[in-house]
Amino acid sequence: MLLPKSFHFLFFTFFFVLNLFAQDKGKTMPLKKIINDIEQQHQVSFNYTEDNIVGLKLNPPEKSLSLDQKLQYLTEKTNLSFENIDNKFINIYKKENPVLKICGYVFSGTDKKPIENANITLSNQTHVTTDSDGYFEFEKENVTTFLISHIGFITKKSTAGNSNSGNCLKFILEPEITQLQEIKANAILASGISKNTDGSLEIKPKKFGILPGLIEPDALQTMQQIPGVNSLDESVSSINVRGGTHDQNLFLWNGIRMFQTGHFFGLISVFNPNLAHTISIYKNGSSAFYGESVSSxxxxxxxxxxxxxxxxxxxxxxxxxxxxxxxxxxxxxxxxxxxxxxxxxxxxxxxxxxxxxxxxxxxxxxxxxxxxxxxxxxxxxxxxxxxxxxxxxxxxxxxxxxxxxxxxxxxxxxxxxxxxxxxxxxxxxxxxxxxxxxxxxxxxxxxxxxxxxxxxxxxxxxxxxxxxxxxxxxxxxxxxxxxxxxxxxxxxxxxxxxxxxxxxxxxxxxxxxxxxxxxxxxxxxxxxxxxxxxxxxxxxxxxxxxxxxxxxxxxxxxxxxxxxxxxxxxxxxxxxxxxxxxxxxxxxxxxxxxxxxxxxxxxxxxxxxxxxxxxxxxxxxxxxxxxxxxxxxxxxxxxxxxxxxxxxxxxxxxxxxxxxxxxxxxxxxxxxxxxxxxxxxxxxxxxxxxxxxxxxxxxxxxxxxxxxxxxxxxxxxxxxxxxxxxxxxxxxxxxxxxxxxxxxxxxxxxxxxxxxxxxxxxxxxxxxxxxxxxxxxxxxxxxxxxxxxxxxxxxxxxxxxxxxxxxxxxxxxxxxxxxxxxxxxxxxxxxxxxxxxxxxxxxx
Structure with a gap:
């Protein structure tokens, strides 16, 4: 009776141990699967390169452990370092890697969300991009400065530190607001004259073509070609815009109001035609910043x-x-x-x-x-x-x-x-x-x-x-x-x-x-x-x-x-x-x-x-x-x-x-x-x-x-x-x-x-x-x-x-x-x- 009882005890003991060993061996899983489970459980995001984790398998940590305990467990079981950033992002890199690295996150200045595919241009002309979490990293080597850019945002310049600080940098990119250009209708009456969306006519003397009787882009002679603008006595000192007298027009030269507009008592404009870069003419609908005028x-x-x-x-x-x-x-x-x-x-x-x-x-x-x-x-x-x-x-x-x-x-x-x-x-x-x-x-x-x-x-x-x-x-x-x-x-x-x-x-x-x-x-x-x-x-x-x-x-x-x-x-x-x-x-x-x-x-x-x-x-x-x-x-x-x-x-x-x-x-x-x-x-x-x-x-x-x-x-x-x-x-x-x-x-x-x-x-x-x-x-x-x-x-x-x-x-x-x-x-x-x-x- 003793023999069978001893046999049975030893048999069940051996089977239990074997089963435990079999169970432990069956729990081993790829590290990538483990970190995915941790991401879902703790609402964090891991950043790593595939080369660092490929082929690694181990038993997963107990689910009851805290996030830091799990990271410590993974550090002990692997030859990797796990850097926790505000309990949101976790960076993975090899312990034995002696190369200094720069890492960072890029966020939008408006909604604070990560910016994906932001371009990081290094001083050695190489490039890296951010992932869906806005994360990037690169080997420092001889890089001293780098540019962070993305379409729709203002490019930011940063300087790489002297050594790894153990913490990733954070960058905020402000949106680049580019005003939509007003549509212009070019070549009105002649090349160099255009009409703006606000109703004004714009003359670029340096691009001016030619008009009958004019060999120079005289501003006041040119404006008399515009419908609604006349000079009854052929004088630039007597320009009538829609029935108004000359003094009812506001003439500004670089913000200065001009009370004299003509040489030779009105036959030649006082504004040197070879000087002006832009001439804007408003017959109606002028900006509220223009005063002291009831005409043009x-x-x-x-x-x-x-x-x-x-x-x-x-x-x-x-x-x-x-x-x-x-x-x-x-x-x-x-x-x-x-x-x-x-x-x-x-x-x-x-x-x-x-x-x-x-x-x-x-x-x-x-x-x-x-x-x-x-x-x-x-x-x-x-x-x-x-x-x-x-x-x-x-x-x-x-x-x-x-x-x-x-x-x-x-x-x-x-x-x-x-x-x-x-x-x-x-x-x-x-x-x-x-x-x-x-x-x-x-x-x-x-x-x-x-x-x-x-x-x-x-x-x-x-x-x-x-x-x-x-x-x-x-x-x-x-x-x-x-x-x-x-x-x-x-x-x-x-x-x-x-x-x-x-x-x-x-x-x-x-x-x-x-x-x-x-x-x-x-x-x-x-x-x-x-x-x-x-x-x-x-x-x-x-x-x-x-x-x-x-x-x-x-x-x-x-x-x-x-x-x-x-x-x-x-x-x-x-x-x-x-x-x-x-x-x-x-x-x-x-x-x-x-x-x-x-x-x-x-x-x-x-x-x-x-x-x-x-x-x-x-x-x-x-x-x-x-x-x-x-x-x-x-x-x-x-x-x-x-x-x-x-x-x-x-x-x-x-x-x-x-x-x-x-x-x-x-x-x-x-x-x-x-x-x-x-x-x-x-x-x-x-x-x-x-x-x-x-x-x-x-x-x-x-x-x-x-x-x-x-x-x-x-x-x-x-x-x-x-x-x-x-x-x-x-x-x-x-x-x-x-x-x-x-x-x-x-x-x-x-x-x-x-x-x-x-x-x-x-x-x-x-x-x-x-x-x-x-x-x-x-x-x-x-x-x-x-x-x-x-x-x-x-x-x-x-x-x-x-x-x-x-x-x-x-x-x-x-x-x-x-x-x-x-x-x-x-x-x-x-x-x-x-x-x-x-x-x-x-x-x-």
């Missing part, structure tokens, strides 16, 4: 978007010569200088002669000679110049300071004498016009989403006339000066790739002085007015190029200290792309203006530049206010372009003195408004190297002076119909443009002959502006050719002819009583006759 805005910036290489150029035409130079002082600073001067001091070209005859016709200068019949002589001296200076300096990676200076001057001296019946009469006339300006701006990029711009500016303008008459022993001095100072603050905030928000503050101080002094008889009057305004600006923009929606809304809240008056000016720009080829645009704005130009007497300042600046007094000289609405349909496809725009505009607070009347309203002082509505159309086709376009403008423009006997009548600046056509050919370095312009005659007021006593004539007029001048028609041509030498020196030759058919176009007409003949005479003013011009330029 012309903003000229000579600051390049990127740092350009050193350059120098010099040129000459039949009116002036100029030089331009840009020199990079360092990688972060440069200086830019330009200067231009007339050549009329020593050379009177055919172009100068036509300009002179155009400017001085029917002025006191020519009146003096026309009334003499014997022994008349005249000595005249005319010259002008302009110069600019820019200094730009970047400070670090976030700040930039720019200093801009500009000076402009026109000077005319005329000495006239005549002897009749033994009596000598002489006059010595001096007329000077000048504008100085300076702007200091600071720009700081706080981060990729916030930018601050600050600028302080000054603009000083002077118009001076000095007339000495020896026959009457009389001295007449007239002076008009403007001093404009201001401070602007603008903040730009990028909320996301589609939405931005801007806010700012502007302070503006304007002082205007008018002086008149006469000897024999003695008279003296000096009036100085100062007006200070504050403006708060808020503006938001939504731009989604995918859904083709652009919407910008802003408001400008003005406060005028002197009148204790608030004026709110909302602005709206809306553009919707109906399709890729067709878009609908809606623009609307309310604006105000506290200064204007008036004419006291048509013979002021010799009748050449007879307008003087004044400030509103909120009573007899009201604050001008405007409201405007326009609806535009724009189509562009297969090199066809069609632009149709309907608009409505009303300006209140105008005075009769500001409208240049030369009829019964010349000496009437009253206030009113003008109201204009119409349509503008442009159709354009491009065929290889050939571009042609046709534009048409219809305006219905009326004054409303409620206290005048004829309260409603046509505006002095109404051109009911205007048509322009151009054909432009550009191939390689050769360009040629032929074009014509046709407008219905401007309104005029004729005398009522039936009520005039011819024996003792006194002017009696019909209803104001009841008739029109004859049709204006002009054909212009221009051509340029450019070539370059092997050394990189560029030469450019240009030729133009204005009014090649030599048509005699009447641009104004008025009537006066002649003291010599005691009769009523008609005084007509004509546009330029055939006027050639030629230019030559060298650049390197």
């Amino acid at each position: 805005v012309v903003a000229i910036s000579s600051t390049p978007e990127t740092l350009e290489k050193n350059s120098f150029s010099a040129g000459i035409n039949m009116i002036n010569a100029d030089v331009y130079g840009k020199y990079n002082l360092s990688k972060k600073s440069y200086i830019e200088i330009s200067a231009r001067k007339s050549i009329t001091d020593f050379l009177e070209t055919p172009t100068y002669k036509e300009y002179f005859d155009k400017v001085f016709q029917n002025t006191t200068i020519t009146d003096f000679s026309q009334t003499q019949n014997v022994d008349y002589r005249s000595d005249k001296k005319f010259d002008f110049y302009d110069a600019t200076l820019k200094y730009a300096q970047k400070i670090g990676n976030k700040d930039q300071i720019v200093l801009d200076l500009i000076t402009i001057k026109d000077n005319l001296e005329v000495f006239q004498s005549a002897t009749a019946y033994g009596i000598i009469r002489t006059e010595n006339n001096v007329l000077r016009q000048q504008n100085y300006g300076g702007n200091l701006s600071w720009k700081r990029n706080w981060n990729p989403f916030n930018i601050t711009k600050v600028n302080i500016y000054n603009s000083s303008y002077e118009l001076l006339a000095d007339q000495k008459n020896t026959y009457e022993n009389q001295l007449v001095i007239q002076e008009n000066t403007v001093n404009n100072n201001g401070f602007n603050l603008e903040n730009n905030h990028i909320i996301n790739s589609k939405f931005t928000f801007n806010d700012g503050y502007q302070y503006n101080e304007m002082g205007i002085t008018n002086l008149e002094r006469v000897q024999n008889p003695d008279f003296y009057r000096k009036v100085k007015d100062v007006l200070r305004t504050h403006a708060l600006i808020l503006e938001g923009k939504y731009n989604d190029t995918i859904s083709r929606v652009y919407f910008k809304a802003g408001t400008r809240i003005n406060y005028i200290e002197k009148f204790e008056k608030f004026i709110v000016e909302p602005r709206i720009q809306f553009n919707y792309g109906i399709s890729k080829s067709l878009s609908l645009e809606l623009l609307s704005e309310l604006k105000s203006q506290n200064s204007q130009q008036i004419i006291d007497l048509q013979k002021d300042y010799f009748g050449i530049e007879k307008r003087r600046w004044i400030i509103s007094n909120n009573t007899t000289i009201p604050i001008q206010r405007s409201k405007q609405l326009s609806l535009n349909l724009f189509y562009k496809k297969n090199d066809w372009l069609l632009d149709i725009e309907h608009f409505y505009k009303k300006v209140t607070g105008i005075t009769t003195s500001s409208q240049g009347f030369q009829n019964q309203l010349e000496f009437v002082k009253t206030t009113g408004d003008y109201e204009i509505w119409g349509a503008e159309m442009l159709i354009q086709k491009k065929m290889n190297h050939f571009l042609t376009w046709l534009s048409y403008t219809y305006n219905h423009n009326n004054y409303h002076f409620p206290r005048y006997e004829f309260p409603v009548f046509p505006n002095n600046f109404e051109l009911m119909h205007s048509v322009s056509w151009a054909g432009i050919y550009e191939k390689n370095n050769f360009k040629i443009a032929l074009g014509t312009k046709w407008t219905s005659g401007r309104p005029k007021t004729s005398p009522d002959i039936s009520q005039i006593d011819l024996a003792n004539p006194v002017l009696v007029y019909n209803k104001p502006n009841s008739t029109n001048l004859h049709i204006f028609s002009q054909v212009n041509i221009s051509s340029t050719y450019k070539w370059e030498t092997e050394k990189g020196i560029q030469y450019k030759l240009g030729v133009s002819i204005l009014n090649i058919l030599n048509r005699k176009n009447e641009i104004s007409e008025y009537y006066r009583v002649s003291t010599i003949t005691n009769s009523i005479e008609e005084v007509e003013t004509f546009a330029l006759q055939r006027t050639p011009n030629m230019s030559f330029r060298v650049s390197f």
